[in-house]
């Protein structure tokens with residue numbers, strides 16, 4: 001009985017990736033059997049938008065987002081961004097993403113990234129959609145751009161690993177912090193301290209499948225089946241029950257996406 005109270009959502013998983021092509025249906029069945037019932041699938045490139053749209057028709061438990069990921073921008077992205085608004089409307093997007101800024105040394109030129117992030121923030125504003133934010137070494141710049149763009153519909157900071165102060169600033173702006181497999185690593189002391197101090201309203205759970213394997217599973221493909229392990233780890237760190245964590249994550253998600261579950265409340 002208690003178990004059925006615990007329903008999980010993976011708020012960031014790339015289930016459209018080719019890595020899942022041979023196992024997608026079985027994986028979705030296994031997730032449902034384990035009470036992992038909803039999935040937010042963000043897209044990364046223009047090339048992936050159509051596949052994400054088509055798969056979402058097959059898997060009604062998916063919610064989708066469209067966007068141009070900063071790390072995968074290329075010469076034609078300039079044309080593709082013009083099609084983003086229509087794609088979101090036609091494909092029933094719940095958010096724009098994943099978009100943002102990636103200041104990793106081998107990523108695209110910073111000014112080019114800022115241009116695309118700004119353009120996609122404008123579209124989010126026009127459509128009044130939240131964003132799925134990918135930000136690496138760029139939280140302060142991303143926050144400033146979000147604020148300058150007067151983006152008020154919030155979003156999710158994917159794989160949040162910033163400071164408590166940055167966490168607070170995102171939450172004040174209507175963002176949720178995506179907590180994933182990073183916290184399962186014993187050496188992730190800074191992340192542990194931050195998630196221990198987050199307010200209840202701040203977080204949702206994610207795996208970033210097929211990437212970001214959990215501690216003990218390095219080298220293996222990550223899947224949404226691992227979302228309960230993230231929840232157990234977070235429960236342990238916060239000294240709460242896993243039921244409380246799952247329930248709170250669901251409540252938080254509903255604040256951002258009131259229509260998410262339809263009739264299933």
Ligand SMILES: [Zn+2]
Pocket residue numbers: 012014042098158208
């Ligand atoms: Zn991602």
